[in-house]
Amino acid sequence: MTLLKRLIRNLSDETAMALYEARQNSLHERANxxxxxxxxxxxxxxxxxxxxxxxxxxxNGLSIEVISNITGLDMKELEKLKAQIE
Known part of the structure; x- marks a missing residue:
């Protein structure tokens, strides 16, 4: 095999490897x-x-403090919810 043919083959292999790695990275990013x-x-x-x-x-008449303790929602969020249902 001539030097030129080997060089072309190596470049082709490198290109294929680069494309493969780019594809794998793309698949990994998509999965993430x-x-x-x-x-x-x-x-x-x-x-x-x-x-x-x-x-x-x-x-059901529970206080905002009790609801906050049960749900973990902050008082501001609960006040907004309460205003929506009144």
Missing amino acids: MISTAKAQGRAEGRTESKKELAIAAFK
Whole structure:
């Protein structure tokens, strides 16, 4: 095999390896993005559940302090929720 042919083959192999590595990095980044999006969705769902629980607690006459202790929601958020249902 001539030197030129070997050089072309090596360059081709390097290009293929670079493309493979770029593809693997892209797949890894995509998997991370999906995982992050799922985690954010679960967190939003938990917060929404806490808000629904707080609304039900307000409707049943519980105080804002008790609801805050139960749900972990801060007083400002609870005051906004209470204003929405009044």
